[in-house]
Amino acid sequence: MNDTLTVAGGGKLPLVGLGTWKIDAAILPDLIVAAIEAGYRHIDCACDYGNEEAVGAGLQKALQQGLCRREDLWITSKLWNTYHRPEHVRAAAERSLRDLQIDYFDLYHIHFPIALEYVSPETRYPPAWFFDPSAAEPAMRPIAVPQAETWQAMQELKTAGLARHLGVCNFNISLLREITAATLATPAVLQVELHPYLAQTRLIRYCQQQGIAVTGYSPLGAPSYVPLGMATSEEDLLSDETILAIAEAHSKTPGQIALKWNVQRGVAVIPKTSRVQRLAENLALFDFELSEPQMKAINQLDRHRRFxxxxxxxxxxxxxFFPIYD
Incomplete structure (x- = not known):
């Protein structure tokens, strides 16, 4: 099985990448080096994660050690919600490029279909969700910026050579249709939450029909969300009896089975880990195949559970109150 997805425009998106959400900046430089040594070429980042400078330090260390060439890497970042007005898009992208110490993104996404009031980098960076955290009652401040306007401004990054591919995160089918119809520019990649408890089969089918590659974040389900109170320990996919039985049948870990299920559907995955020993495990997905009955059994675990x-x-x-999927 190939270990990359061909993206519209000809790019090769590695099917397994390293997610950097919630990874401590203090350990990231060495972790990035270890990941590249282990064989990772796909690193997923975002302004909002607050650790792009640390990722950049790791990338530079790996390049200086000759572990890979820049052109061997696929570096993804994301436009934050407070930069959706067209006049802020390029400056936001350039800040992430400086922090990552790279000249171009392989992929640059709109992070959420949520437009918030601008917060200047001099005021706070990354800006996060609150407009003014020091207010008596801090809150988000939504603004009326059509997603198509932001998406149109994103196209200029590609024209300027700052991004080789453009994509969106957390968009549904209606929003994908809307921005494509308004701008005549189809996203190269959609990144959404995808794991056996949230299979999103129709969304994936639609994207594959439209030539939109799909990346699944949180492919192991609940673990990142339990400490945030957004999931419970009882929702642990890796303890699911079906996953455990299939893992035993293949002499693989439950995590590898969950990742393989997505990869075998033609979906790239970006599991997060802070543990060096897990890096190789998450990459080791291409020496076995899940049978059709095993894939069907995992498909049937779908609870439509979005964390x-x-x-x-x-x-x-x-x-x-800001629903985007209803």
């Missing part, structure tokens, strides 16, 4: 839902966490944590 990363602004319709829930924005109101609970950021003082604004």
């Amino acid at each position: 990363n839902d602004p319709g829930h966490f924005c109101e609970a944590a950021f003082g604004a």
